[in-house]
Amino acid sequence: MPITTSPARELGAGLRAALPLALSIVPFMAVFGVLMHAGGFSPLIAQAMSVLVFAGAQLVVAQMLLAGAPAALIVVAGATINARHLLYSASIAPYLCRLPLGWRVLLAYLLTDETYLLSMQRYQQPDQTEQRQWFLLGAGLDIWIACQGSTALGCLLGAQVPVTWHLEFTATLTFLALLMSALRDWASRGTALVAGVSAGLVAGLPFESGLLVAAGLGLVVGLTLDARKPEQREVPA
Amino acid sequence: MTIWLISLLVGAATFGMRLAFLVRARRAQRSFSSPRWLRFVPPAILAALVVPALLPARQVIGAPLTAETLHQVLAAGLAAIVAWRFQNVLLTVASGMGALWGLLWLAPVTSFALPLGVLLVTGVGLVLLANRLLVRLRRQQDRSGANSPVIAQPAMPVLAAERERPLALAEPKGR
Numbered sequence: 186m187p188i189t190t191s192p193a194r195e196l197g198a199g200l201r202a203a204l205p206l207a208l209s210i211v212p213f214m215a216v217f218g219v220l221m222h223a224g225g226f227s228p229l230i231a232q233a234m235s236v237l238v239f240a241g242a243q244l245v246v247a248q249m250l251l252a253g254a255p256a257a258l259i260v261v262a263g264a265t266i267n268a269r270h271l272l273y274s275a276s277i278a279p280y281l282c283r284l285p286l287g288w289r290v291l292l293a294y295l296l297t298d299e300t301y302l303l304s305m306q307r308y309q310q311p312d313q314t315e316q317r318q319w320f321l322l323g324a325g326l327d328i329w330i331a332c333q334g335s336t337a338l339g340c341l342l343g344a345q346v347p348v349t350w351h352l353e354f355t356a357t358l359t360f361l362a363l364l365m366s367a368l369r370d371w372a373s374r375g376t377a378l379v380a381g382v383s384a385g386l387v388a389g390l391p392f393e394s395g396l397l398v399a400a401g402l403g404l405v406v407g408l409t410l411d412a413r414k415p416e417q418r419e420v421p422a
Numbered sequence: 423m424t425i426w427l428i429s430l431l432v433g434a435a436t437f438g439m440r441l442a443f444l445v446r447a448r449r450a451q452r453s454f455s456s457p458r459w460l461r462f463v464p465p466a467i468l469a470a471l472v473v474p475a476l477l478p479a480r481q482v483i484g485a486p487l488t489a490e491t492l493h494q495v496l497a498a499g500l501a502a503i504v505a506w507r508f509q510n511v512l513l514t515v516a517s518g519m520g521a522l523w524g525l526l527w528l529a530p531v532t533s534f535a536l537p538l539g540v541l542l543v544t545g546v547g548l549v550l551l552a553n554r555l556l557v558r559l560r561r562q563q564d565r566s567g568a569n570s571p572v573i574a575q576p577a578m579p580v581l582a583a584e585r586e587r588p589l590a591l592a593e594p595k596g597r
Contacts, residue, residue, distance in 0.1 A: 205510070205511040205512045206511055208512060209511055209512060209515045226425060230425055230426065230429065233426070233429055234429040234432075234433070236433075237429050237430060237432070237433030237434075238429065238432050238433045238436055239433075239436070240436050242432065242436070246428065246429075246432060250425065250428075256424045256427065256428055259428050259432075260428055260431045260432055260435070263428070263431075263432035263435070263436075264431075264432060264435035264436070264439075267432070267435065267436040267439060268439060269467050270436060270439040270440045271439045271442055271443070272460075272463045272467065273440070273463070274439065274440050274441065274442050274443040274444055275442075275443040275460070276460035276463050277443075277444075278443040278444050281444060282444070282446075286445075289441075289444045289445065290441065290444075290445075292444070293437065293440040293441040293444045293445075294437060294440065294441075296440045296444075298467075298471075302464055302468075305464065349526070350523075351519075351522055351523075351526070354494065354497070354518070354519065354522055355515050355518075355519060356475070357471075357472055357475040357476065357494075357498065357518075358497075358498070358501050358514055358515045358518035358519065359511060359514075359515055360468050360471050360472050360475075361468075361472050361498055361501055361502055361505060361514065361518070362501070362505040362510075362511040362514035362515065363464070363468055363511070364464075364465065364468035364469055364472055364505075365502055365505035365506045365509075365514075366505070366509060367464040367465045367468060368465060372462070373461075373462065373465045374465075376462045376465045376466050376469070377465040377466065377468070377469035378469070380465070380466040380467075380469040380470045381469035381470065381472065381473040382473070383470075384469065384470035384471075384473045384474050385473040385474060385477060388474040388477055395470075395474065396467075396470050396471065396474075399466075399469075399470040400463075400466040400467050400470045401466075403462065403465065403466030403469060403470065404459050404462050404463070404466050407459070407461075407462030407465070407466065408458065408459050408462065411458060411461075411462075
């Protein structure tokens, strides 16, 4: 029997949980705006891309646009980088599949790296409620507002943000912080080690597909380690 | 015009992949039987995102280290320790960016990034070691304090007596 809490409380929890992540994606998305400005694109199209794509792949798309890559290649690369959202969708579906279609469509749109990781952490806790969709909504709102606001900020600031500041490095650091919190047991550590090293080794693969190859290898290793030591396995709630 | 098409296509593909497993409602009783491999999605994806981002574009592990890569790897190493120790995203990002800017600022001054890096790694390693020793020491103290409160208590008067003795000796010497 799940505990019933108010939607407002779950929404508030989501808003609070995502706030540090929302703040740390601001510099990264501002770099996207700056890049689009540097490429001579209008703020309108930059903002539209932030609304339509709403994912880290935008920066790669912007970089490829600036480098003058062919359009088809950009689309394939962008879609390949974002293919990890398939995994997110599959792994969060068991928690959300009882919701009405409208909710599922809205939450699917808000399903980013950050909101997925936060929600999975939340949903794996024992005190599950019937209002869990509000948590993802709250986290998604934080990230969405930060993403749109910082795109606008980047377009406004334009060339005033020099490349030498390396602001795009904040995204890597954000993922690093999330990664360290995901290494709770040895199977997860093995997964991360293999996925990281192999991602470094296959970084040159076309269409940025190295990410999926490396993540797949990591998953296989994680499952193998998990199967070998069943007594140490963490039981998900 | 092509840029609108690119945005639309990448956006549609991304949304489609996000919705792929959420579009079909399933029966309630199956809802919590999630496969085991899903637990390894976060560490696998995050590690595969972080490592190539530290390397220069299109470069793989084993290629000669550039100064930029070294700076990023060192800054990320420090940030990883901060993340592990404090579990705080903002602090992690701040320390990583601080370290990167510090290294970038120092690099032209010293122009020996590699020995600097080695020094930093050694320093961070020493700090970590000291930290671990401190934690172990504190834990041992806590344990001894919790197990034998009778022995822990009379330590106070002994300390006070020791503090009085040198004072009493010092006074006549001064005169």
